[in-house]
């Protein structure tokens with residue numbers, strides 16, 4: 410066990426927030442991980458810190474998943490089964506697939522974070538979610554050290570949700586994820602501006618990936634330049650009856666279908682912009698000027714300040730639209 414005491418987490422979270430962890434260990438091989446009881450303190454698992462808000466110091470041990478490796482497990486006439494280690498960078502994995510013409514991940518280009526964190530919140534963008542290409546994952550139960558395999562249905566994926574955000578929260582270390590990618594691409598270009606950017610060019614997974622990279626880079630701040638964790642809130646799923654009353658007052662309110670009965674999903678970014686928060690800066694923190702769903706740290710901001718801003722936005726959206734918006738990021 411190589412525990413570092415009082416480790417600053419500033420460079421380990423994309424908000425760039427200062428926070429000291431009482432203990433910190435980087436896992437580079439599976440045998441580095443010990444059972445929870447051996448750590449004495451509570452454990453928190455970290456990937457690349459792209460979906461967390463650190464609101465103070467951590468009194469436990471932060472365990473960073475740095476397991477690496479990508480392998481083709483098997484293939485048949487239609488599919489390839491690719492196993493990637495949990496600590497691999499997500500976008501590096503996407504590019505690895507695109508270079509080899511393995512289809513299915515192209516719409517998920519440039520999402521920050523690790524392969525191991527991706528199933529936890531079922532990452533999604535531009536009409537594709539991780540669940541669409543997921544096959545299975547291996548995770549180590551922290552209490553026992555036993556490795557378990559979780560199938561697609563075991564994971565209980567939902568919109569930005571899985572069993573690892575619900576009853577199994579904090580109990581497993583995801584060591585690898587196996588994806589099922591296609592030899593023949595099925596292009597998904599109907600979301601937003603993808604089609605406009607591609608124009609008349611012949612479709613390929615590389616062209617789609619490049620278009621997604623272009624859209625994301627134009628709207629979402631680069632965490633290396635301005636601290637952020639992508640969308641701070643989830644898009645709320647609301648009752649059709651509430652949607653109907655909102656659309657009477659706000660005819661331009663967009664909406665998307667959802668699997669949940671008698672409900673629709675509406676963009677939180679739209680609500681936050683209409684409520685006047687877009688681009689608002691409060692000292693060292695604020696709401697991004699191009700995407701109201703993204704809260705930012707301009708440098709030297711505090712996690713507590715961002716959390717307060719989030720709560721103020723939440724209360725304002727509720728008072729103006731009677732809609733409750735919930736954080737997508739994990740609050741530590």
Ligand code: EPU
Pocket residue numbers: 533534535536601628638639640641642643644663676677678679680682687699700701702737
């Ligand atoms: N909108 C506004 N104002 C804003 C932002 C958005 O009016 O400031 C409106 C847009 O005009 C559009 C709608 O909201 O009509 C949707 O906007 P956008 O396509 O930018 O996507 P989003 O719903 O804000 C979601 C995901 C993103 C993902 C994009 C693209 C969530 C919480 N966020 O954002 O995921 O990249 O769709 O698929 O579902 C993330 O999870 O961190 C993330 C960035």
